[in-house]
């Protein structure tokens with residue numbers, strides 16, 4: 001077995017979640033290109049991002065080997081092949097459009113109000129609020145209620161939110177191992193559920209429960225579809241004329257029937273719900289930690305929120321929170337079908353092998369080579385983000401800030417860019433503006449370690465001991481809590 005396999009295995013299993021950091025260290029020693037798996041390479045040069053993560057019309061596949069961590073091959077985000085991915089994505093595009101998000105904005109504002117009520121209860125009881133748990137419940141409720149006809153309401157049950165967030169964290173901590181030992185989950189899945197369930201981590205049991213809810217909804221939908229006009233008349237329909245995301249998929253004209261089967265749709269629904277839960281919650285947590293740890297930044301934001309006009313500073317706070325949340329941290333590779341020529345750009349960090357001023361040698365990667373750049377590498381590139389670990393929203397303002405957005409990888413890039421961007425943006429704007437206007441908060445037994453990127457488990461996680469970002473809140477004078 002090649003050395004790089006052992007490297008990856010060691011940093012996934014023995015020093016879990018550490019490979020992205022090791023890769024950065026290796027780049028300092030060996031320059032902008034290194035081999036990180038037996039057949040794949042990592043490039044530490046944001047000048048090459050648009051070639052690897054190319055626009056939708058250029059054929060790029062995802063790397064099957066990496067996708068096996070998640071074990072949901074029927075989801076749009078976990079589809080390896082370019083052509084199938086385009087069909088699946090096209091069937092969802094209208095549902096995720098800005099127009100549909102605006103139409104369904106009431107779903108988000110209702111949840112923001114509920115979030116404020118939850119904090120107001122802690123204000124009244126004089127107890128700290130765990131924002132990490134509350135944001136997890138918020139984004140879980142929003143995405144599920146947006147996607148499906150059935151409703152979830154975790155925000156109304158804080159102790160359930162604590163358990164679900166913990167379970168989800170533990171599940172993510174284990175999934176890198178699926179890549180190395182796929183036979184373990186294969187074996188568990190081959191057993192009767194009554195036998196395998198007690199052996200499963202609680203996060204996997206939650207995921208199976210989500211599968212069940214999605215399946216029941218699909219079954220109900222298929223039963224009611226022939227007489228859909230009668231049953232849908234009283235329900236609010238989006239501009240797509242649909243009730244749930246499955247209507248969009250089932251009606252997609254270009255999607256073959258094999259793509260509309262129950263098992264495939266179950267996987268799509270589950271993947272969408274998972275994709276829409278962790279990341280917005282993570283960005284909100286990072287945003288609130290840094291705003292509360294830097295009162296001058298909070299004051300600047302508050303000043304801007306007094307006007308109801310354009311909100312460039314809030315937008316900058318969101319960009320910076322997304323940057324330091326690191327989006328999807330896994331080493332998500334792309335495979336090109338043409339040879340790719342790489343010449344180190346001015347962004348490629350100098351190394352003993354390629355000191356500044358040295359002749360820039362070009363390299364040609366043969367078609368089929370998995371190539372990647374982690375979000376850690378891209379979003380801490382010092383040529384683009386000086387002092388990359390400092391939370392500095394100002395870097396996103398003005399013409400220079402606009403230019404920088406080309407390098408923002410938090411939502412991915414190219415044809416596989418995040419499908420939920422508009423939904424995520426709406427959530428982030430409404431929650432940050434809503435809570436900053438309504439409450440004064442101070443951090444409670446929380447430090448930078450609670451939002452620091454210490455482990456890569458597909459998303460950035462702090463060290464094991466972290467209990468999340470906790471705050472004490474007070475209603476702002478002259479502002480009601482709702």
Ligand code: HEM
Pocket residue numbers: 076077078089143272273275276277279280283322327328332409410411412413415416417418419420421423424
């Ligand atoms: C701040 C919030 C969010 C961040 C930072 C984020 C980040 C990302 C990133 C980095 C990717 C690309 C992954 C890759 O390259 O393999 C992605 C893909 C995706 N995201 Fe998001 N996401 C967010 C919110 C959401 C929400 C609310 C949804 C709603 C369901 C969503 C659904 C998806 C889907 C379906 C994909 C796969 C797209 C495809 O492969 O065509 N995301 N997201």
